[in-house]
Amino acid sequence: MRFNEELKNIKTYEAGKPIELVVRDFGINEKDIIKLASNENPYGTSQKVIEAVKNIADKMYMYPDDSMYDLKNLLSKKFNVNSNEIIIGAGSDQVLEFASRAVLNNKSKVLMSKITFAMYEIYAMQQGAKIIRSSCYRHDLDEFYELYKKENPDIIFICTPNNPTGDAIDKDYLFEFLKKVDEPLIIVDGAYMEYASFKDKNKKISPKELIENFENVLYLGTFSKAYGLGGMRVGYGIANRKIIENLYKLRPPFNITTLSLKAATEALKDEEFVKNSIEKNFSQMERYVNYALKKGFEFIDSYTNFITYILPKDINSKDISNRLMKKGIIIRDLNSYGMNAIRITIGTKEQNSIFFEKFDEVLNEY
Ligand SMILES: *Cc1c(COP(=O)(O)O)cnc(C)c1O
Numbered sequence: 001m002r003f004n005e006e007l008k009n010i011k012t013y014e015a016g017k018p019i020e021l022v023v024r025d026f027g028i029n030e031k032d033i034i035k036l037a038s039n040e041n042p043y044g045t046s047q048k049v050i051e052a053v054k055n056i057a058d059k060m061y062m063y064p065d066d067s068m069y070d071l072k073n074l075l076s077k078k079f080n081v082n083s084n085e086i087i088i089g090a091g092s093d094q095v096l097e098f099a100s101r102a103v104l105n106n107k108s109k110v111l112m113s114k115i116t117f118a119m120y121e122i123y124a125m126q127q128g129a130k131i132i133r134s135s136c137y138r139h140d141l142d143e144f145y146e147l148y149k150k151e152n153p154d155i156i157f158i159c160t161p162n163n164p165t166g167d168a169i170d171k172d173y174l175f176e177f178l179k180k181v182d183e184p185l186i187i188v189d190g191a192y193m194e195y196a197s198f199k200d201k202n203k204k205i206s207p208k209e210l211i212e213n214f215e216n217v218l219y220l221g222t223f224s225k226a227y228g229l230g231g232m233r234v235g236y237g238i239a240n241r242k243i244i245e246n247l248y249k250l251r252p253p254f255n256i257t258t259l260s261l262k263a264a265t266e267a268l269k270d271e272e273f274v275k276n277s278i279e280k281n282f283s284q285m286e287r288y289v290n291y292a293l294k295k296g297f298e299f300i301d302s303y304t305n306f307i308t309y310i311l312p313k314d315i316n317s318k319d320i321s322n323r324l325m326k327k328g329i330i331i332r333d334l335n336s337y338g339m340n341a342i343r344i345t346i347g348t349k350e351q352n353s354i355f356f357e358k359f360d361e362v363l364n365e366y
Contacts, residue, residue: 006106006128013118017330028328034354036345037330039163039192039306041228043280043348045263046273049229052266053259064258071234071261074268080208081238087247088264090255092191092220092235097123098247099218099237103154103185104129111153113139115165115337117189120157129154137339138162139169141177148181156181159189160205161196164334164343166302168196168203178214185243186217194226196303198278203303207238215240218247225305226274227267232260281305284346291356295363308334310341315366317342323362329355 016037023030036042072083089095096119104110106128112120115137124131132151134143139158148156161168178186190196190205197204207219222235234256237247256264267274288307292299298310311317317340321333332343347355 006126010122010125013122014336016332017325019330022325022328022330026326026328033328033330034347034351035330036306036347036351036355037332037343038230039225039304039345040230041226041277041305042345042351043228043273043277045228046267046270048270048273049263049266053263056259056262059258062258063254064256064261066253068256068261071265071268074265075236075238078268079206079238081211082241084241085211085238085244087237087244087251088256089235089237089251090233090260091224092189092222092237093119094233094255095218095220095235095237095247096120096187096189098250099155099185099187100124100127100129101250102246108154109151110155110157111144111147111151111184112157113137113159113162115162115334115339116157116159117163117191118337120159120187124155137165138167141169141173145177145180148184153184156184156186157189158186159191160203161192161303163191163304164306164308164332164337165300166304166306166308166343167300168192168200168303170202171205172202174205175213178210178217182214182216184216186214187220188217189220191220191222191225192304193221194274195278195281195305198275199282199303211238211240215242218243223264223267226278227264228273228277229260229263229267232257232263234260234264278305280348281346284349284352287352287356288344288346291359306332306343306345308341308343310339313340315363316340320362323365324358327358327361329358 019033019035022033068088072086075086076083100123104127108129110124110129111132114133121131210217210219218237218239220237223229300308317333318335334341
């Protein structure tokens with residue numbers, strides 16, 4: 001049997017550890033486990049969405065409306081773009097995959113930040129593309145521009161706010177860059193944009209303004225984070241019609257489920273839930289900032305629902321993550337990104353209190 005050459009060097013994506021694993025491996029009760037590893041909304045899902053999905057549970061034997069009319073209609077109103085400038089994916093991950101397949105081949109190059117969302121590399125490598133990274137974990141767009149001129153990449157990935165670091169770039173800074181770069185496809189991943197635009201208006205990037213000004217930009221958004229629908233797998237891409245038409249050619253029919261489609265549509269009708277979650281997120285975030293200051297940990301100012309602590313050399317991120325896991329706290333070790341750092345999703349007030357308690361215990365073991 002022969003597998004494609006491209007697969008040889010791909011490292012399988014390591015997802016945030018599921019609660020089930022900690023139950024199985026450490027024999028901890030499910031109710032005693034706190035998962036702060038995948039940046040889900042800790043306040044769960046809007047009650048209105050839950051009710052709406054329950055009400056159509058008996059429709060799951062049917063395929064969804066493949067035109068996704070209602071969802072695209074609400075998104076088009078929310079962002080003030082046309083429905084034909086939108087594509088829906090099973091998570092924005094699937095839109096990323098479409099884009100990589102639409103553009104890349106084994107002679108292509110892609111450009112991304114030194115430390116950014118791991119799936120960009122994986123989708124690019126599936127196409128056999130070469131990965132170029134900037135030298136700084138922040139999006140230094142001056143360096144991006146130098147690399148763009150030198151390497152002539154086919155896709156440039158810009159993740160703002162960036163996962164797993166949590167920092168975000170200013171809109172003006174991004175637009176200056178975009179004005180100078182018109183050849184490659186530029187993917188602006190706004191998975192945490194709802195958080196960033198709440199915290200600082202200068203970080204807010206509107207898809208409408210992007211696609212009005214730049215015909216080579218694809219904006220990505222998701223229902224998995226602030227909208228509380230990680231388990232439903234719905235995301236979207238917004239770009240000019242020509243890009244969307246090409247992505248559509250790669251889309252399998254019925255690429256999200258009947259229940260997911262309903263959930264995402266209803267979620268857009270309950271912006272109050274989202275706003276509330278975001279407000280609580282940033283008030284809880286302050287506790288994480290204060291904790292880091294108290295312990296003398298370096299941390300990155302975050303525009304998301306997670307915070308990254310850069311640990312001192314004598315505290316190994318992998319070790320500390322494992323010790324926390326044995327106490328039922330799941331966080332994200334950033335060792336695989338080449339950083340001695342941990343990324344913690346900001347939980348509810350109660351979850352965070354338990355986190356600090358357990359983290360203190362673990363630190364005292366050193
Ligand atoms: C979570 C996330 C996504 C996509 O999540 P989906 O669940 O596939 O929509 C995309 N980009 C970043 C940076 C993320 O953190």
